[in-house]
Amino acid sequence: MQILGIDIGGTGIKGGVVDTDTGQLLTERVKVLTPVPSTPKSVAKVVNDIAAKFDFKGPIGLGFPAIIRKGIVCSASNIDHSWIGTNSETLFTEETGQPCFVANDADVAGFAEMAYGEVPSSEGVVLFLTIGTGIGSALFIDGKLVPNSEMGHLYWTNGEIAEKYISNKVRKAEGMSWELFGKRLNRYLLHIEKLFSPELIIIGGGISKDFGEFKSQLTLPVKVIPAILQNSAGVIGAAMYARSRMDS
Numbered sequence: 225m226q227i228l229g230i231d232i233g234g235t236g237i238k239g240g241v242v243d244t245d246t247g248q249l250l251t252e253r254v255k256v257l258t259p260v261p262s263t264p265k266s267v268a269k270v271v272n273d274i275a276a277k278f279d280f281k282g283p284i285g286l287g288f289p290a291i292i293r294k295g296i297v298c299s300a301s302n303i304d305h306s307w308i309g310t311n312s313e314t315l316f317t318e319e320t321g322q323p324c325f326v327a328n329d330a331d332v333a334g335f336a337e338m339a340y341g342e343v344p345s346s347e348g349v350v351l352f353l354t355i356g357t358g359i360g361s362a363l364f365i366d367g368k369l370v371p372n373s374e375m376g377h378l379y380w381t382n383g384e385i386a387e388k389y390i391s392n393k394v395r396k397a398e399g400m401s402w403e404l405f406g407k408r409l410n411r412y413l414l415h416i417e418k419l420f421s422p423e424l425i426i427i428g429g430g431i432s433k434d435f436g437e438f439k440s441q442l443t444l445p446v447k448v449i450p451a452i453l454q455n456s457a458g459v460i461g462a463a464m465y466a467r468s469r470m471d472s
């Protein structure tokens with residue numbers, strides 16, 4: 225089935241049509257900057273513009289950078305605060321005139337990576353982290369997702385949430401060397417490892433293509449691998465999520 229996948233991020237909104245039987249992108253992936261301010265109205269307009277660009281009629285899956293419970297946005301760290309309490313599914317469905325299904329962006333990207341990435345085994349606890357504008361997380365137990373895990377919001381020792389200390393956005397803003405970034409990431413991952421004892425940690429998001437730059441700083445007792453779907457995971461996973469909702 226062909227489904228339009230849209231990955232809404234704090235910095236960019238990406239979209240592409242996905243064949244949900246194979247997990248392949250059938251079109252180019254378009255990217256539009258996230259509007260500022262990123263209000264429900266302005267983001268919904270971008271979503272509609274992307275659907276119009278592909279002249280797409282049919283189900284749309286969307287990954288959204290916040291806690292999503294039954295379509296309702298319950299947090300707003302890298303998106304305008306006016307989203308809190310908004311029923312995102314109703315909003316996007318009304319704006320596009322197509323059935324829209326929304327889940328957390330990291331959860332859907334993790335979903336795609338588990339299905340189409342090079343994950344050696346999905347047994348036990350597997351943790352997928354997207355490191356981009358913020359830190360997103362998807363926690364899997366024997367391949368089953370525990371939604372909205374929000375591990376970027378653990379408090380760091382300086383009283384900030386972890387994503388204010390270790391995201392790709394912070395790395396760029398502070399002009400951090402890869403060595404320093406790797407050391408900070410290592411400290412963060414060692415803490416997460418203690419809390420969840422995962423069998424495997426997968427690093428996704430904008431940083432995954434640079435894994436070779438910082439992997440020598442990682443001293444974890446568990447395997448840490450880069451995601452291979454890179455920036456397509458969010459779009460593919462969003463479409464897969466819509467498909468799973470339609471099938472259920």
Ligand code: BGC
Pocket residue numbers: 233234288289290291299301302328329330331354357358359360361374376387
């Ligand atoms: C949000 C998460 C999201 C992550 C990545 C965090 O700030 O709280 O819900 O998954 O950013 O976009």
